Amino acid sequence: MLVGWSREAFDKLRRGRNDAAHNHLFDTTKALEALDLCWRLGDLFDRSMGGKRTVAAFVSPTLSVEAASVDPEEIAELQEALEGHRRSLAESRIKLSEASNRIEAERRARAEALIESVRNSKSAYVADVARRQARPGAGEALPEHPRTPRPAPRHHHRHDIRRRPAP
Structure with a gap:
């Protein structure tokens, strides 16, 4: 069960993801905050599993010079x-x-x-x-409804295959 800041962190990540997906946000500041939260949650998980990380703090990625000068x-x-x-x-x-x-x-x-x-x-x-x-006796018969002929029934005979004893 999640309690305290870890629950709030997951909730903040969920809301931020929904906001970015549904409102087409491309905010690098919010993206970096989400990365920091993910790193801290990963660190918490690692410590709870008995691991010992060598990196003690989140190091934010830097934008390249090309990206900065758009x-x-x-x-x-x-x-x-x-x-x-x-x-x-x-x-x-x-x-x-x-x-x-x-x-x-x-x-x-x-x-x-x-x-x-x-x-x-x-x-x-x-x-x-x-x-x-309305014209009785005019010699015209009512048309018959066309019927599909039924196939002849198949007779299935059971033959007794057992041999009779010799006399």
Whole structure:
């Protein structure tokens, strides 16, 4: 069970991870704080397992000279490109949604047309039957419902294979 600062440290890591993932944060200060917490939790675990670390403190990584001197124009270009990609993604999602709606509308139209066709066929059949019944003796028999012939039953005989004793 976690108590005290270790519980708070895990909770802070969880909240920071969720915040970074859902809000698209790229904060190096928070990332370094998370690394420090992870190191301290790892050190606590190592000591609880009887280990003895040779490194006694967290040593923060340093940014390279190249990363420290980022060109503001390059950042602006990258942000502009990112916005363009976001707009393109939004447009693609709209097109996909419209295509899904169009496919669903076509499916519904086909189903409705099939239902209407069946209703029309049924109405025509009922009208034909009524017309034939209204003219008795005209010599027209009602159409028979087509039936599928049944296969002939198979007879399975059990043969007694045992030998009879010789007389």
